[in-house]
Amino acid sequence: MWCSLPRFIRPITAVSPLPNSSLTILCHHGGSAAVYPAISSPEKLEYSTQLVTREYADLNLSNNDSQEVGHVRVRQHVNPLSFSKMVPVELPDWNAVYKDAKLPLMVDIGSGSGRFLLWLAKRNCGLKNYLGLEIRPKLAKRAEHWVHELGLNNIHFMHANATVSFKQFITTYPGPLVLVSILCPDPHFKKKHHKRRVVQKPLVDSIVEGLVPGGQIFIQSDVQEVAVDMRKYFDAEFDKLVHINHVDPNILCDNDGWLLSNPMGIRTEREIHAELEGASIYRRMYQKQR
Numbered sequence: 001m002w003c004s005l006p007r008f009i010r011p012i013t014a015v016s017p018l019p020n021s022s023l024t025i026l027c028h029h030g031g032s033a034a035v036y037p038a039i040s041s042p043e044k045l046e047y048s049t050q051l052v053t054r055e056y057a058d059l060n061l062s063n064n065d066s067q068e069v070g071h072v073r074v075r076q077h078v079n080p081l082s083f084s085k086m087v088p089v090e091l092p093d094w095n096a097v098y099k100d101a102k103l104p105l106m107v108d109i110g111s112g113s114g115r116f117l118l119w120l121a122k123r124n125c126g127l128k129n130y131l132g133l134e135i136r137p138k139l140a141k142r143a144e145h146w147v148h149e150l151g152l153n154n155i156h157f158m159h160a161n162a163t164v165s166f167k168q169f170i171t172t173y174p175g176p177l178v179l180v181s182i183l184c185p186d187p188h189f190k191k192k193h194h195k196r197r198v199v200q201k202p203l204v205d206s207i208v209e210g211l212v213p214g215g216q217i218f219i220q221s222d223v224q225e226v227a228v229d230m231r232k233y234f235d236a237e238f239d240k241l242v243h244i245n246h247v248d249p250n251i252l253c254d255n256d257g258w259l260l261s262n263p264m265g266i267r268t269e270r271e272i273h274a275e276l277e278g279a280s281i282y283r284r285m286y287q288k289q290r
Contacts, residue, residue, distance in 0.1 A: 102174050107179070108130070
């Protein structure tokens, strides 16, 4: 089956460090809405958003609210166990949303704004298909608006709860599943809310079962507790999965086994903001054994 290791991250243009600040920035990716330390002036807040714009400059997306989507402002975490979120969504017509529905598929669970997946899709037209699953409907709707704006036919975004719908999507998709990413998911810090975290045994089982041999799983978080929790579930599949540095010894990890760099070639928006604030990013990539 087709599968190849992603190239490591391209160099990022250096920027000046941001001074201490006191306001609040919110950014979204991977189904998360995170509050960062205050930025003390409108100019510095603009500087922060410019980092994201610079990273995704190749997309040249319109940032104005569109008539089709309306104003998009999402702050709150979402309870995936609420009744409305536990209803399976209607399956798409794969041949309608993709030009070639048999191409290898990457699924981003908690696709947030969608820029990360759009960047990958634009660079891999005719080679891979991309599916973004986002639990916040307005984010998925705006991302799909951008798909049409860019004229891409290898990417689709859906408002869906991956915990409920992932397995049904993958078992009906005509091509091979080669990569699944879960990047900075909602942390749900309170112990009583840990059951709301997206990485749970049923979803892990569906991902591992759905991947073709040689397929990969990429997880990351700037919250160490969440990263460790995700790692626990995927490390437990040691009879089916192997960490990527055991496949390619040139891929470097720290002493705790976290990848030293992002293997996807582009940072997520959450990653950009978190690194700006000096946070560490905890990453793991697994490959299904052949």
